[in-house]
Amino acid sequence: MPEKTFTFTGWNAVIVGIVLLAILISRLMSFGNNTDPELREALLRQLNSEFYPNQVSRMEALIAQQDSSVLEEGVGDVLTSTLDILSVQTSYPFLDFSSPRIIIVKVTYDLGDNTGFKKQYYRYKYGMIGNSWQYQRESNVISYYLNFM
Numbered sequence: 081m082p083e084k085t086f087t088f089t090g091w092n093a094v095i096v097g098i099v100l101l102a103i104l105i106s107r108l109m110s111f112g113n114n115t116d117p118e119l120r121e122a123l124l125r126q127l128n129s130e131f132y133p134n135q136v137s138r139m140e141a142l143i144a145q146q147d148s149s150v151l152e153e154g155v156g157d158v159l160t161s162t163l164d165i166l167s168v169q170t171s172y173p174f175l176d177f178s179s180p181r182i183i184i185v186k187v188t189y190d191l192g193d194n195t196g197f198k199k200q201y202y203r204y205k206y207g208m209i210g211n212s213w214q215y216q217r218e219s220n221v222i223s224y225y226l227n228f229m
Contacts, residue, residue, distance in 0.1 A: 122213040180207040
């Protein structure tokens with residue numbers, strides 16, 4: 081099979097460059113912070129369902145230890161740790177104009193236990209009618225940036 085090559089010169093190169101630049105700019109505009117309270121509530125529910133079972137297992141491990149000073153310190157850390165959502169960013173599909181949309185959500189949160197900020201990516205289905213957010217599954221950074229359709 082012969083190889084095909086494309087060469088763009090002159091005005092053709094300018095037109096191709098402008099089209100690629102327009103696609104890049106419109107893709108970057110589809111990223112953004114989301115302040116929808118319904119989405120924040122859905123994310124908080126999802127993060128809590130992952131966070132609190134981990135806290136229970138930490139508490140069980142502390143109770144199993146014999147050292148009371150370690151137990152007191154560890155229980156204090158477990159009881160004072162809270163889940164705070166710091167930012168919510170969404171990646172809307174670039175070429176999808178239908179409803180419901182599949183949206184990749186990047187959430188940055190802090191557990192308050194001095195472990196630092198954490199980032200998590202989720203895939204949600206967003207229905208415009210009724211402003212409903214439905215959790216589908218965990219996602220990744222590649223899906224966040226390549227959410228075209």
